[in-house]
Amino acid sequence: MTESPVTLRDVAARAGVHPATASRALNPETRLLVREDTARRVLDAAEFLGYHPNPVARSLRTRRSHTIGVLIPDLTNPLFPPIVRGLEDRLAAAGYVALIGNTDGDGERERLIFNQMRARHVDGVVLATAHLSDPLLAEAVRAGLPVVLMNRMAQDHSLPSVSVDNERGMRMAVAHLAAEGHRRIAHISGPQEVSTGLNRYRGFVSAMEAHGLAADPDLIISAKAFSIEEGLRCTRILLEHRGGCTAVAAGNDMLAVGCFAALEEAGLNCPADLSVVGFNDMPFIDRLRPPLTTIRFPHYQLGTEAAQLLLEQIGGQGGPVKVLYLAPELIVRGSTAPCRERA
């Protein structure tokens, strides 16, 4: 009464069959091995008793836990909740659940959590933390563990991944600033060890060249993390011995928020003194002062697509490795304005 002690043998007993037969009848895959009326009797008995298969026992036998490990840097980064929800919703629809692990950008912690997840026999892993060359990837591949990279790509291995087209997104951001008349545009780049940081940097450089603008090395500062603190630090440096830039393309929204903080600290106004464009269009970023101009991509869908790719991989079709790009979109808000120096 306290638990749900209704087990397969109970169902079998009530249906007057052997547990093995009940098992076959209940599994849609093997149901055709059982006569139809027998199957119906078993199903009715299961229904009547309120039978739910014990997933632990099933996992022990089938060696599949229906559990997915998800490694992200930090759940409290507003970018991730919608992505995680997309993941969980899609996984849940397939009968899987997600175990979330926060690495805080620490490689040591990442390895620890990864091992714990492997110990729990996860059926696959979604990595949103992978560095360009991450030893974990080699390990996962060697172990035959299905892996999908999310918002990240790897250089050493060809792995399925879902991400926004970062180069294109950054080019759109720069194009917007250029169209507003800005010529001296700075870039606060994300960490160059992750694909997101690197590709956006590349997009910045190529876009500047495409617009016939010099990508002044003095106006490119590399942040050590995608954090508000780093945005603040980098912008301070920029403001101190900047070559007089009129606009900043930040590596992501968090860096842009840090940029805002630095401007406020220096008594400068955005966009009057400096135009700022971010990347991600994370929740609530449209309600800041000023509302941030940024590059949007569908967060929730990023999660669902990552889940989809992982499920396909677990399904074992063994098809070609899929690399999925989601289209970025420029969202113009109040943090960018025409360049005054040109006017």
Next chain:
Amino acid sequence: MTESPVTLRDVAARAGVHPATASRALNPETRLLVREDTARRVLDAAEFLGYHPNPVARSLRTRRSHTIGVLIPDLTNPLFPPIVRGLEDRLAAAGYVALIGNTDGDGERERLIFNQMRARHVDGVVLATAHLSDPLLAEAVRAGLPVVLMNRMAQDHSLPSVSVDNERGMRMAVAHLAAEGHRRIAHISGPQEVSTGLNRYRGFVSAMEAHGLAADPDLIISAKAFSIEEGLRCTRILLEHRGGCTAVAAGNDMLAVGCFAALEEAGLNCPADLSVVGFNDMPFIDRLRPPLTTIRFPHYQLGTEAAQLLLEQIGGQGGPVKVLYLAPELIVRGSTAPCRERA
């Protein structure tokens, strides 16, 4: 090589003992049943082989999954990520993992997810979604499933819970507005079916009385959910046939954000035309325009304390039911100003 096929029998074989002995030697609880040098031999063998007990098999035998179900309304509500992190961190320290379920405030979905979690044999449940009288609670109690309420309380059952002192917090908010000279203060209350909504409402009424102010029923509007949309809707109503209030105490920050949206829509200015105070001090709320005056409580700690209570309950000390209140704190920012009508 691909998996970690090193099992208890392997360890036992290498140590030259029976698997049962190896099991006892490895378990600190039962280690004293084994001679010390034998235990050491087993431990060495386990170390050498890189043995990790199979948690699935263990769970099947011990009927403990080391898994906790966590039901929240919506992970994309910025209030929850820090709370969830606190929970996960504390649980992880005790060897537990959390399964997150989003109910979207839907009772049907809540029941569905709850059942799925029970089917997965979670060792306990943290409920951040419970209504004042929730059939799930009775069910969980009847099943002997450890439960902790988070940011919620129940009326029917005496259950362990962790929450902020909502009445006191709301009284602090009202006291602040009163101190600024406001006399006609409105309240956008949260859903009255959940303790958070009800207790803040009570706090509002009692605070108004304490300051000798009339709690005009026209100035109290009940939202159907703690959402931006509801905040928008309720504020519109308030602005249309309000009795000329000069301040609003919102049931939480999301409602306050909706309130901001309604003001912008009506061409009104906060705090010049209307002072607004929220509740929760959720992340990024300090970066809105204007920065929201609100009631803060430690989110992360709310999570860790809930986890702690649940772990104690699972530990089975069977002590008295603990109900924990965290102290609220008034954070004054730019969304509240002295009442102009008094000046």
Next chain:
DNA sequence: GCGCAGGCGGCAATCGTGTGTATCGATGGG
């Protein structure tokens, strides 16, 4: 009427661990 084929379903082993019980050996006391 008998033999064979094939569809159904039962038997039992298995997954890896934990634990109650039995057994074995040693030791100490009478």
Next chain:
DNA sequence: CCCATCGATACACACGATTGCCGCCTGCGC
């Protein structure tokens, strides 16, 4: 010298579901 006792370990089964294998029964054809 034998028996009782106790400590240490081996044995076996249970947890609950899955699945390879085998046997039974039925139906059909000759």
